[in-house]
Amino acid sequence: MRVVLSTWGSRGDVAPLAGLAVGLRELGAQVRVCAPPDEEFATLLARVGVPLVPLGPTVRSVIAGPRPPTREAAFRLAPELVAARFRTLAAAAEGCNALLATGLMPAGARDVAEKLGIRYVFACFHTFGLPSRRFPPGSRPGKPSSPDETDNRVLWEQDAQRVNALYGEALNSHRAAIGLPPVDNVRAHVLTDRPWLAADATLCPSQGMTDLDVVQTGAWILPDERPLPAELEAFLDAGAPPVHVGFGSMPMRASADAATVAIGAVRARGRRVLLARGWANLAPVDDGADCFLVGEVNQQTLFPRVAAVVHHGGAGTTTTAARAAAPQVIVPQIADQPYWAARVAELGIGAAHEGPVPTTESLTAALTTALAPGTRTRATTVAGTIRTDGAQVATELLLGTTGPG
The missing domain is CATH 3.40.50.2000 (Glycogen Phosphorylase B;)
Structure with a gap:
């Protein structure tokens, strides 16, 4: 079986994929990872023998400058990442059986899987970005919600509109170019109805935290045997x-x-x-x-x-x-x-x-x-309650050796 894993985000987004990749490889799968081309991410993946397919700009060039990224920069980055997924991720996913995406709103990943006719899984490392009646969405570039609005359902609807504003035009343009119909809710399309939560249940319980049907695997931990200097x-x-x-x-x-x-x-x-x-x-x-x-x-x-x-x-x-x-x-x-x-x-x-x-x-x-x-x-x-088998659980789900994910 061949699997492609994709993310765009910091080391905290890349390291779990390295842990999952090791687990998949141990069960006989061939794995490649599409991730930002930051040197430290390439080094991390090389350490476990997993090839890195560079996706988009380096994260450090975007977030570690002398000033915080602007709204305008976010609206430039979003379509750039969509285009990178339709170009780079699509090529990396050729011949694969499954595509798993995580990190910053991976718009374009599900669409690549749809075009190739392969399985798609969205995974996250916390419930923060999943729609919920219990808490409001976090901040996102775009038209802000009124400070007087307190209904979480309304606030999440407005968050979906902001996601559409960031990614919708680029996503539907690329979908049309490969013969796919448009989507009207990018966030729901990306997250799916059944996202995976790669977080420990003690630290990040999922029960009642989101309106979606979450599959909690546990954290994807990459074992590190390196000695200290x-x-x-x-x-x-x-x-x-x-x-x-x-x-x-x-x-x-x-x-x-x-x-x-x-x-x-x-x-x-x-x-x-x-x-x-x-x-x-x-x-x-x-x-x-x-x-x-x-x-x-x-x-x-x-x-x-x-x-x-x-x-x-x-x-x-x-x-x-x-x-x-x-x-x-x-x-x-x-x-x-x-x-x-x-x-x-x-x-x-x-x-x-x-x-x-x-x-x-x-x-x-x-x-x-x-x-x-x-x-x-x-x-x-x-x-003593923190589980360390999350990558194994996810591996078995992804390879179909346990119940459906």
Whole structure:
């Protein structure tokens, strides 16, 4: 069986596909991944021997510039990604039996599968973007809803209109070019009535959270056996467990002194600091021996050895920290990150920072909660509930060896 997996998004969107690809390959499937051509994504996939088919522009070029992407940029990117899927993904899917898409609204993926007559699955890593009567949609470029509107059904209808405005014209133009009829609701068309949720049920329960019939597989975790660098091992062994601070693919523009704030807050709690450079380009503020800078390392091995993890609240980092029983402080920036922050606080395994811009005082307060003995005890309890077989579940569903997905 041949499968093509597709995404456009950050590392948190690519790494789960790598985990799924490994599972599929272990059961005899041939797999290729269409993803953004960022160097670190290519490196990640090469590490597990999965070929990368470059799709669209690099993510870093879009989101990590000196200023946030504008509304106009979003309206340029949307049709560009649609065209890339009809061109690049269509070629990659030739001869395949199934196509699974995730990441930023993958308009065009289902249409490629429809034209080729192969199975299509939409997957997501949280319920944030799925229509629900329980919560309103997140922000999206386009005509905003009235601040006086409180009916979630109306707000989700207006969200569908914004998706149509972003993707509809390009999608239907490409569909017409290959002999397919137009669609009138792009969001519903992409998500399908039965999306897959690749998230842990403890961290992200799906019951009652959306109006769609969700298939929850569990998180798609890519096992990482890489050793930690010798210098990092030496730092860890030289004192008490440090606090890990890193914001992944978030540029942290609103907090230009994020490193200064974080280091000050961790030191105020009497802890050493392990600083992850990331796309925020964090760096030590002095040459203190209590601060160590790392690049991309094996978090699965590292997080069990830290006192707490301060991060942006990506689904992958949240899950990795939860599995490691590491208390968390989430400083949410965009999209689903406020959800993960709230969920971590609700479970008692960490603290949710209020707002995206930390101060030394606010981060110190959040760390006080995270570093409390009761938080570590609760994190240890929750860690025992996190399942690690999500990629296997999804693999069996996709290959048809278990019930229908």
